[in-house]
Amino acid sequence: MIQRESIPFWDNILETHTIDLSKYHLPTCDSVKFSFVDPCYTWIERCNVLHEANLDLIWDPVSMRHPVTDEEMYGGGIEYGLLLRAATARIPEGTHVALMNLSWDSGNTPYLGRSACPICLQVMNVNSGSPLSVGLLGYLPVIHHGSKKHKNYADAEHHVKQTYIGFILSSIEARAVFGFKCTIGADTFTMYPRLGAMSLDSPERLKYFGLRSYHACGICRLRAGRSVTRLATRHRPDMITRLYDECNADVRGRVRKQERDVCRRKLHRHDFNYEKRCRLTHYADRCLVHIAKFGPTMFAGLVRYERMHVYFLGYCGYLLELLLKCTNKKHFTYINKIVSRCHHFRNSRTGAVHPRLPSITSLTHLTAEKTVRAVFYWTHVLGTRADVIDAPCRIHARTAVAKLQLILITIRGHRSYTGTEMDAIFIGAGRQFFTAMEFMTQYKHDIRIAKQQQDHDRNPDKYAAPKPFQRVQR
Numbered sequence: 001m002i003q004r005e006s007i008p009f010w011d012n013i014l015e016t017h018t019i020d021l022s023k024y025h026l027p028t029c030d031s032v033k034f035s036f037v038d039p040c041y042t043w044i045e046r047c048n049v050l051h052e053a054n055l056d057l058i059w060d061p062v063s064m065r066h067p068v069t070d071e072e073m074y075g076g077g078i079e080y081g082l083l084l085r086a087a088t089a090r091i092p093e094g095t096h097v098a099l100m101n102l103s104w105d106s107g108n109t110p111y112l113g114r115s116a117c118p119i120c121l122q123v124m125n126v127n128s129g130s131p132l133s134v135g136l137l138g139y140l141p142v143i144h145h146g147s148k149k150h151k152n153y154a155d156a157e158h159h160v161k162q163t164y165i166g167f168i169l170s171s172i173e174a175r176a177v178f179g180f181k182c183t184i185g186a187d188t189f190t191m192y193p194r195l196g197a198m199s200l201d202s203p204e205r206l207k208y209f210g211l212r213s214y215h216a217c218g219i220c221r222l223r224a225g226r227s228v229t230r231l232a233t234r235h236r237p238d239m240i241t242r243l244y245d246e247c248n249a250d251v252r253g254r255v256r257k258q259e260r261d262v263c264r265r266k267l268h269r270h271d272f273n274y275e276k277r278c279r280l281t282h283y284a285d286r287c288l289v290h291i292a293k294f295g296p297t298m299f300a301g302l303v304r305y306e307r308m309h310v311y312f313l314g315y316c317g318y319l320l321e322l323l324l325k326c327t328n329k330k331h332f333t334y335i336n337k338i339v340s341r342c343h344h345f346r347n348s349r350t351g352a353v354h355p356r357l358p359s360i361t362s363l364t365h366l367t368a369e370k371t372v373r374a375v376f377y378w379t380h381v382l383g384t385r386a387d388v389i390d391a392p393c394r395i396h397a398r399t400a401v402a403k404l405q406l407i408l409i410t411i412r413g414h415r416s417y418t419g420t421e422m423d424a425i426f427i428g429a430g431r432q433f434f435t436a437m438e439f440m441t442q443y444k445h446d447i448r449i450a451k452q453q454q455d456h457d458r459n460p461d462k463y464a465a466p467k468p469f470q471r472v473q474r
Contacts, residue, residue: 015037019164044183046122057126074417082293101197195288219235243266319404322441324363334388339358342380360381396440
């Protein structure tokens, strides 16, 4: 009787769509059908769970000032950032913003294959990394594996992913203009959904945003033949859009085809693949958040690189590998002995003890957190003299470790920083870190080239002549 008088519950919050793949002429699949939960419903349901867990939900932006310089400070929480401030600037008075983070990652699905890729939505109106803030929307649809060897399979897969994410974005965009009403706890709100982030791992970021390679950047253009310590130039969305249109234009004549080839090479230099265009802006407009301070940015700043992969695994991993290369293996026993004598690191807030690492001379199976811990152990190993490091690199090793520690402490979120302080840390200290890393890399490169040259001079028939590293020229 209840179903006769009311619409079934799941019919109200589930969306089902079919993607036509007939134009790709796949042998075993001409369409895929999929369903996902309404993103706004998932956001409301997760907010109620957070409310029941006594986690504070944040609706209004707040400004924090330095007590001495009166400069604005950032890093104290989502309410002190520019994202929430920009999102609330364009909604009616008395309403609030529903900040959402969309993500998907198939890297932790080994038993079902990378095709079992969940798509999740995270509530961003909370200063907590609690898993209670994350809800499941659905799973990426899979093209039948019988078509995997077909020449059009990659294009069809790209089309499916862009279309599927596009339907989710369209669902958010449909409520971005007039908002929606919801009840959280005992209060009723009028919310306007905004997409605040898309936290993607490297493979997913590469495929969705149409980047040309893993080292490509969706924020700044490639610096070819320049120093790594110089600031790069941001992509211009209008120019990238124009290049995409010209790269995929159907032209006739030799001159027009040559002009199109020039545009394709230029877009390639800007780190985008003209054959894999991202269609995010085709589905989303009003739900995107543009921060005026940064000016026009590609995909409204949704191409992001989170701290775990960039700093914890990237920066720390590069430094640890380079320190070991600049250390003679006869010192490894001494290094591990110093580590075994160090005290356990302790969380200054909770008092929790972090287990001591058994060794820092082997980087195998180190998690992101253990990789960060290893950087701080190197401070005790180096001391004031850094005798374990090759003599020409000692001052640079100490500099790199010290500057990276400063950056790691900053991104932990234990305190707030002014814009001036952040510039001094990420630009000033960051430049010194990369300068020291570049010197140590050049030192090892010169040693390797000299050794290869000696082998070549001794026996040219057996050993090829060395090829020194050359910077790419435009």
